[in-house]
Amino acid sequence: MRVLHILNHIREIGNGIVNVAVDLACLQAKNGHDVAVASAGGEYEKLLASYGVQHFLLDQARTPTNLIPAVRRYRAIIKDFQPDIVHAHMMTGVVLGKLLKANSDYALVSTVHNEFQRSAILMGLADRVIAVSKAVCQSMARRGIPGHKLRVIPNGTLGSVRTRHIKEYEPVKLQHPAIATVAGMYQRKGISELIDAFTQIAPEFPQAHLYIVGNGPDREAFTQKAQHTAFSDRIHFEGFQPEPQRYLLAADIFVLASHRDPSPLVIPEAREAGCAIVATKVDGIPEALDNGKAGILVPPKDSQSLATALAELLSNPNELSYWKEQAQQNLEWLSVGRVNKETLAVYSELIPGKSGKYTKIIC
Template sequence: MRIIHILNHIQEIGNGIVNVAVDLACLQAKSGDDVAVISAGGEYEKLLHQFGVKHYAIDQSRQPIKMMKAAIAYREIVREFQPDIVHAHMMTGVVLASALRWGNRYNLVATVHNEFQRSSILMGLADRVIAVSKAVKNSMVKRGIPKRKLRVVRNGTLDSPRTRQISDYQPLNLQHPAIATVAGMYQRKGIAELIAAFEEVAKNFPAAHLYLVGNGPDKEIFESQAQATSVSNQIHFEGFQSEPQGYLLACDIFVLASHRDPCPLVLSEAREAGAAIVATEVDGIPEALDHGKAGMLVPAQDSQKLAEALTKLLTNADTLQEWKQRSQDNLEWLNVARVHQETLAVYEELWLADRILNGRGNGRGNPAPT
């Protein structure tokens, strides 16, 4: 099969959308498909090259001249590569691939990663729309995307080609009890509530420390908030870490306090590391935690409930150890191999439908896969 993934960039900055697309491209190429990625480029170009994935550089910035140049370049790439599937992961890509499909017989697939963005409805331009959790699927149905187009492929990141085996990492030397998060520094990630909850927890556990791993546009806001607390010297802003596993292995509790989160990859990594997990009960987070079996769920935007959950874990060593063990149960479904196979099934479904409709494989005389 000939597959093109299209997204804005492939920078190594902790972007879950990029990480999912890169994982898929590498595994598809490894399994024998001809795979290309269209983006403005980034650090993952080297990894894609190692797996035999061709990269085409196109700047899809939303400026008229750049979009015109991107459209011309895209048509040339499609003419050269002759894809069976174009898989769009961001809004600009699905619009480009849909608008310029005339005369090209590829099937268009789009993955909805952040359904809370208003522009995500444009993913419905595709023939099939992959939702990264059941919660995302239900939301997109409510927003008008037909059920017949939607398929659920939950995120999973274990054994990713981007990372080493968990056994190859060493836990960092953190101060304990250690509470950590790995998240973009955005308001929607609940960093403000986590800082407020930690200040409350530290009253009973004065030796506790909070490690905030990640970067983002709201970081200065959170730094100011932390500085204004009575425990500012116990709150550590660690910045973006390309390999946060050292924090996940070392922390006593991992927290994800998001207001919205479709199916965060970091939860599979925290589970593999064996951290006790506290996370908010929103969007795809409960699914990523086996509906509360693998992590404690608390209401979003409620620092008091979050503080209570953290206090419960830190108060009882047996309870903390129990949740560490529970996080590692049922990890198999979080493997990238499952994501790869389920995505392939979506592609093959389209290919077979095209064969039936046109009576000629993928529309260019090639047989459909068996």
């Protein structure tokens, strides 16, 4: 099978969409398929090459001057590589793949991550639309994507080719009890509510510290918010970390306070690291936490509920130990190997003579 993945870039900046696609490309090549990636390039080019994945430079910047060159370049890539499957992970790639498909024999597959974006409806142009959680699938169905196109393949990242085994990481030295989050610095990630929750519990737990790992456009606003609290010396902004596992291994409690989050890769990583987890009950987060069996679920945009959950864990060592143990149960299904196997089965549905053994998950 010849598979071409299309991405905007392959930079190592903690982008979950990129990470999923890179994992798939490398594992598919390892399984003996001919695989290529078309993107504007980035740090993962070296990793892809080590697995025999070819990289084609494709600038998909949506500007008037780049439109015609992008179309020409895409056509040249298709002519050169002659894929059986074009797998687009972002909106521009789906549009290119659909509009220029007429004279080619490939089947078009898309993976929908951020379905809350208005443009996500365009992902439905593909022949098969992979949703990264049941919540995403249900949302796409409500927006009119036909059920025969939709397939649910929950995200999984354990065993990723991008990372080492969890036991090979050296934990960073944190002050304990340590509460940590790993997230992009966006309002939708709930960083503001996390800071509010910490300021509510900080007087009762004077040894507790909050570590915020990640970068993004709203970091300055969050930093200023923290500085205006009485506990700014206990709120640490660590920036982007290429090895967030070192923080997860060192943390006592991991928090993901997102307002929207289709299927965050950091949840499996936090579970594998053995953190007690508190996260919001939105989108694909409950699914990633086995519907509350592997972590405590709280309402989104509710700093009081988040503070209550944190205080419960910090004041009760037995409760903290219980949730750390629960996080590490039933991890097998969160593997990147399972994601790859199910993705290949979806491809096989679209290729004559192939019989994919994909078991459809109803939205």
